[in-house]
Amino acid sequence: MSWRGIEGGIAAAKMGQNAIITPVTHCYFDFYQAEPETQPLAIGGLTTLEKVYSYDPVPEELTEEEARFILGAQGNVWTEYIKTSSHVEYMAYPRAIALAEVVWSPKETRNFEDFSKRLQNHFKRLDVLDVNYLKEPLTE
Numbered sequence: 001m002s003w004r005g006i007e008g009g010i011a012a013a014k015m016g017q018n019a020i021i022t023p024v025t026h027c028y029f030d031f032y033q034a035e036p037e038t039q040p041l042a043i044g045g046l047t048t049l050e051k052v053y054s055y056d057p058v059p060e061e062l063t064e065e066e067a068r069f070i071l072g073a074q075g076n077v078w079t080e081y082i083k084t085s086s087h088v089e090y091m092a093y094p095r096a097i098a099l100a101e102v103v104w105s106p107k108e109t110r111n112f113e114d115f116s117k118r119l120q121n122h123f124k125r126l127d128v129l130d131v132n133y134l135k136e137p138l139t140e
Contacts, residue, residue: 003027003076006059013062013069022074026055027099029077029091033134040090041081049137053098053112072103086132093133097122 001020002009009021024031024045031045057073075096082088101115119137126133 001074003074009070010059010061013059013066016069018069018071020071020074021057021059022076026052027073027075029075029095030079030082033091033095033137039134040087042091043078043081047095049095049098049134050112052095053102053110053115055099055102056107057103073099075099089132090134093126093131094119094122094137 001022002012003022003024005023005025006021009019012019026047028045028047030043031047032039032042033046033048036042036046052075055073058067058070062070075092077088077091079088082091097119098115101110123133123135
């Protein structure tokens with residue numbers, strides 16, 4: 001798993017080893033997801049819903065053959081600043097939904113505007129499940 005950047009994942013794929021790429025730039029859900037002064041405490045940084053959705057887990061540096069070794073991505077929620085499960089939910093959602101679509105959908109079919117509209121259905125599901133989430137995600 002390459003979690004500090006993409007270099008480790010690229011190196012692994014070039015050696016024929018499987019990798020999951022989960023860089024701080026797009027996959028750290030313990031970062032703020034909206035303006036910090038409006039949000040619960042986070043470790044720092046800002047990773048918006050749109051930033052997560054823009055992620056492509058297969059680095060451009062890889063050939064088609066090497067790209068087969070990239071298994072996907074992972075959202076990370078480190079909990080040094082997160083003390084409750086409700087806070088973890090808030091930090092993860094709706095960004096986890098965006099990352100799920102990124103890793104399960106071909107890049108050429110992804111469209112943030114369309115995703116944003118469909119996200120409203122996910123919000124209904126999260127409400128029924130009583131999940132604590134950011135209801136008005138910041139876009140870039």
